[in-house]
Structures are given as C-alpha cells and as structure tokens.
Amino acid sequence: MTETGQRKEIRAATRMKNLLTEYYKELDGAHAHGQKVAWCSSVGPAEVLRAFGFKVYFPENHAAMIGVQRASERYIPVANAAGYSPEICSYLTSDVGAYIQGWTPLEKAYGVKEIPKPDVLAYNTNQCRDVKEWFSYYSREFNAPLVGIDSPKYLDDVEDVYVDNVVAQFERLIRQLEGITGEKRDEATLRETVRLSLEATKLWKEILETAENVPSPLTFFDGTVHMAPIVLLRGDQRAVDYYEMLRGEMLERIKTGTAAVDGEVHRLYWEGMPIWGKLRAISEQFSELRSCVVASTYCNSWVFDDLKENDPVRSMALAYTELFINRSEPAKERYIVDMVRKFKIDGIIFHDSKTCPHNSNARYGMPSRIKEKYGIPSLIINADLNDLRLYSEEQTKTNIEAFVEQLEGGVVA
Numbered sequence: 001m002t003e004t005g006q007r008k009e010i011r012a013a014t015r016m017k018n019l020l021t022e023y024y025k026e027l028d029g030a031h032a033h034g035q036k037v038a039w040c041s042s043v044g045p046a047e048v049l050r051a052f053g054f055k056v057y058f059p060e061n062h063a064a065m066i067g068v069q070r071a072s073e074r075y076i077p078v079a080n081a082a083g084y085s086p087e088i089c090s091y092l093t094s095d096v097g098a099y100i101q102g103w104t105p106l107e108k109a110y111g112v113k114e115i116p117k118p119d120v121l122a123y124n125t126n127q128c129r130d131v132k133e134w135f136s137y138y139s140r141e142f143n144a145p146l147v148g149i150d151s152p153k154y155l156d157d158v159e160d161v162y163v164d165n166v167v168a169q170f171e172r173l174i175r176q177l178e179g180i181t182g183e184k185r186d187e188a189t190l191r192e193t194v195r196l197s198l199e200a201t202k203l204w205k206e207i208l209e210t211a212e213n214v215p216s217p218l219t220f221f222d223g224t225v226h227m228a229p230i231v232l233l234r235g236d237q238r239a240v241d242y243y244e245m246l247r248g249e250m251l252e253r254i255k256t257g258t259a260a261v262d263g264e265v266h267r268l269y270w271e272g273m274p275i276w277g278k279l280r281a282i283s284e285q286f287s288e289l290r291s292c293v294v295a296s297t298y299c300n301s302w303v304f305d306d307l308k309e310n311d312p313v314r315s316m317a318l319a320y321t322e323l324f325i326n327r328s329e330p331a332k333e334r335y336i337v338d339m340v341r342k343f344k345i346d347g348i349i350f351h352d353s354k355t356c357p358h359n360s361n362a363r364y365g366m367p368s369r370i371k372e373k374y375g376i377p378s379l380i381i382n383a384d385l386n387d388l389r390l391y392s393e394e395q396t397k398t399n400i401e402a403f404v405e406q407l408e409g410g411v412v413a
Ligand code: SF4
Pocket: 060, 089, 090, 091, 092, 127, 128, 129, 130, 131, 273, 355, 356, 357, 358, 359, 385
C-alpha cells in the first residue's frame, strides 16, 4: 500500500530507463559508427526508415521531455523571436527555441549532450500540419532532405480511395529513400520490421486493456511514461521484449488485487494531450480523490491493429490514416463512447490544449453532445501540453475537485 495520493511505482520502469538510455546513446554515437540518422514524426513512417537501416529519432519525444523538465517557458519566447507564433504547437516552439539556445533535456535525462543530426527528415501530416513546418525548419538548418506523406484529413470512413492515395505516397517515399541512401528497398526487412511493430503494438494494447479490470492496475499517467518504447522503438525487438515484461507485471497486479489507485471509486477517461509539466501533481490529486484515470485516447494512439507483415505498405497506409486524430467529429465521438463503455468510465476529462487544436476535441460541441446523447458527464480543462503559462494550477485543482464531488453526488450537469 502507498499513502493516498502517491503514485505506485511500476518495477519495469527501471528497465525502461535503461532501454531509453541505450536508445539515445545509440543515436548519439550513430554517425561515429557509420550509421545514418532519420528524424520521424511520432506517427510517421518509422518502419520504412528502420528497414532502410536508419537510427530513428523522434523530435516530439524530445519536445515532451522539455515539457516534463518544465523548461518550455524558457525556450518558447526564443522561437517566437525567430518568427514562430506563440499560437502554434508548443512542442515545435519549445524544441526550436531550445535548439537555438543549444540546450537539450537529453543531458539531464540520459547524459547525452546534443540532439543527433539528421541525414533525412520524414513526416506524416496525419496528426497535424505543424510537424511538417517543424521538420522543414530543421531541414533548412541541417541542409538535409525532407520527405513525407500528406495525409487526407478529417475522415469519417477510411475508404479505399484515401488508402490508395497514401499507398502511392508511401511508394514515392520509398523511392526517395532509395535515392538518398543509394540502396534498394529490402522487402524482407520491411516485412520483419512491420511484424515487430505489430507485435509491440498488440502487447501495448493488451497492457492498456488491463485497465478494464476493476480496480485498474494502471493509470493514464503511468501510460504516458510507459508508452515511450512504442513511440521510439516500434519495429525493434526491444520494444516487444519490454512490453512482454510490463504486461507480466500488470497481470500480476490484477492477480494480487493491486490497484493503481488505492480504494478506486471513480473511473475517468482523459481526452487530449497530457500536460507534461504537471503529470505528477494532477495524478496525485486524482489519487487523493480515489479517482483513477483508467484510459485515454492519447495512449491508445499508438495501437496500430491493422499492420500486416504480408502486406506492409498497404497496411501501413491504412494504419497511419485511420488513427483517431485524423478522423471526423462523428468518428471521434463513436470512438470515445466505445472507450467509455469498454473501460466502465464515470466521466471524461477533456484537455483543451491551447496550442494543439488538432488534439483538442472539446471545441466543436463534443462534450455536450456526449452528455446529451449518452448521459456521460465531462470536465473541460483549459491548459496546454507544454506551455505552463497557459495553465492555472488553482483553477484546475478546484475544477477537478468539484467535478469529482459532483460525480459522488451523481449531480454532474
Ligand atoms: S499533434 Fe499537436 S502536439 Fe502534436 S505536433 Fe501536432 S500540434 Fe504539436
């Protein structure tokens, strides 16, 4: 047992820290060992890059670490002065500002002094336009080629016409990488990489689904930490090994009746981006209120069920086009309601993240529609993923407290 409010440590976290240190050290030493480095957006074509032998670096993880280390407020103004608006993605502005100032959170976290220089940058706009603009900046800065996929957006059903388009773009991207590396595509390696990605993603899904258990063995806040390998190492055996270990620990928690939140009374859903600099504080407040945030859209965004090793390109095109962030309001609403039922949720927290409209779903009436149609209550938190100047600690605390109190009284408006 822990004191109320304290997060329960997951044993596998030690392995993960070592794994991430290994991952960042490999990137740091890549050029010295004659290896190439590709930068990739978080739901970008990682499998293709790995199959071409690139070490793959994800700027979004780097930017989230700036948020976790609460350094964004130092660097966002630097990017603003360089012409990047305070209104756009605070991952982009934190990251570009830190780069201009020659600072990286990797040093404190992993003893790595600088970000790896790219030999190529590959994006997919399935999540937003900002990743393309962000990578364009670094493409100019490092004089490295920029390649990518411009995804069809806001889809209701993911019809063949869209997938065909993305398949053609994947094929073009592969030809571009052949030109850049001087190497022919290796179909067997691509299939194997997709197979490993699928294996890791299935395990990750199983882990997230352990939270269907009452009480839940893990929280959304745990998920934001333990999702790192599925983002950074999908297509790599080490992600599979790690998630086998983590799944074992979650199943053991279920068997022994170990709850992530002692005395779990309320089960909540987190919709939207994490507030990286405040994860611990918010998580502890929910625990004190005996409320477990059991599931989220965010952590589930790296579940790619439709990958197929025997049809790698088309299955990647489908998996990376059908993801939640790329869908219409009705498709998103259906997804959230399904998740609420599956995880036996009492209420939803919508994080309206000021600089990420793409991953903020409280702006077009969704919370009221879900309340009206399904009777599911929600709370909207106005904040930001990285920019803590847009976050009011007191107001958020009070609102969460009031929301949980109302859930207790069954009188949420
Ligand atoms: S989805 Fe949001 S947080 Fe992620 S890169 Fe795009 S704007 Fe930034």
